[in-house]
Amino acid sequence: MPHPDIVRLGGRFPNRSRTVVHGGLVWTLATSGTKVEDFAAQMRDALGQLDAELARAGTDRTRVLTVDVYLTDMARKAEMDAIWTEWVAPGDPPRRMTIETALDGPDLVELVCLAALPR
Template sequence: MSQITRHHTGARMSQIVEHGDTIYLAGQVGNPGEDVNAQTQTCLAKIDALLAEVGADKTRLLQVTIWLADMSDFAAMNSVWDAWVAAGHTPARACGEAKLATPDYLVEFLVTAAKA
């Protein structure tokens, strides 16, 4: 049976869950009040930091789900994503529109990655 390890665990969720060779990150959001470009940059920086904590990086992404509060921000979010994602290591990805936890959040990323 594979071990489950949780990091930054609170009453509601853990920021990182490791199960076997798979890493699951909690949804990552940006700073309220920033535009979608800045929020996307913040999300991706958080993803980089969390993956680094467990010995992985963005070349190990398996799947990413992106939620936008408004699909009109799709091109702006993608401009930041395209500059960040590792060429040749793009994950399976989905992007949709959703009402996020607060109207101040414009984008949220949900990540699954493999251990290095």
């Protein structure tokens, strides 16, 4: 039974939400839409997807509270840091954690984000 105070924004799969909005907060995730083997291209595309999900929920990167970055290869962390620094809102850096793990298929990076809605 749906809850009227919880907004669930779907994605590719009918059994899960891509983004959930509740109580002034947005939980979302992003992977690259292009499954190329170029890590930098996937990271930039995933950040673009994150921007799109945040906008769809009514917020933006300046209101991001925390991001967990999942990498398939921690040796790419310095490269990820450089791309992250280009993307992150100056003066509004969120808490960030980086974890090495296996990801599905050709994904090299996945971003899990918590953001605040504007008042």
